[in-house]
Amino acid sequence: MRKESSTNALNEKLLKDTCGMAYALSILGGRWKPAILCRLVHGKMRYSDLKNSIPHISERMLIAQLRELEKDQVIRRIVHAVVPPRVDYELTELGQTMKPLLSAMSNWGNMHRSKTVPEHELTKEECLLTSEEV
Amino acid sequence: MRKESSTNALNEKLLKDTCGMAYALSILGGRWKPAILCRLVHGKMRYSDLKNSIPHISERMLIAQLRELEKDQVIRRIVHAVVPPRVDYELTELGQTMKPLLSAMSNWGNMHRSKTVPEHELTKEECLLTSEEV
């Protein structure tokens, strides 16, 4: 449970309120959010498909990060009245506006991580956003 | 001191190694990094000027975040052999390549935080990156 009046919280709020970049980063930041967003950019996904497509993610973490993205209005949650349960997630209109940004980040990251990660440690890129997809 | 073989650390490394977006976010993420970067984009700054220009930042946090950015090769630290001591910080060439990305984030953030922050709470934007500055 987050405190609302800690120095920490107040600093965060101040920075988010005065700096667009800090605001954007507060929305995108989170261990598993990049992986989630990179998948949803390609289109609506079912919870279980999303979970199965991300190696090593726990249900606890997946749901927590989805809930945050939903709260920030970047994604929407679509519940189907079926059994077994079915829940889909997709980018909202606001989320769609992030596509150019997500693509720029992905491209920059892919272009430059090879500068700092030894080549024999480079692994298959699983998250590719190209300009055609934006 | 960070553990190197916790699940947490291993997950982070896996994601950074397989997703350009996660990599970029890992470099930019940190409470005070956006404020620092927004200032250094405009040109080299002296440590004390940097500190005085960011409200509420402690020396501890400023130096810690500068050290991380330096380690990630985004900024360089320039020591002058004078008294009183003088240290400047500036973007590296790699840091310069981030300018379009920083600008995109700033613009997106400024465009959309008004959607989620009540209007009477909006404060003066202190961090503006325009396309002319990129």
Next chain:
DNA sequence: CTCATTTCTTACTTTTTTGTTAGTACCATA
């Protein structure tokens, strides 16, 4: 009845990040 599927929630633990405080080094000046 049991087992399976899907999608969560809750309680707690571990790890990491951020913040507080005290102190340091190297001068220069009074």
Next chain:
DNA sequence: TATGGTACTAACAAAAAAGTAAGAAATGAG
């Protein structure tokens, strides 16, 4: 000596993020 300026480091505390494990709900099938 004390005080001031600049730029840190180290130790610890508080807060937040991430991870582990257990349990729940609503069916449907055997």
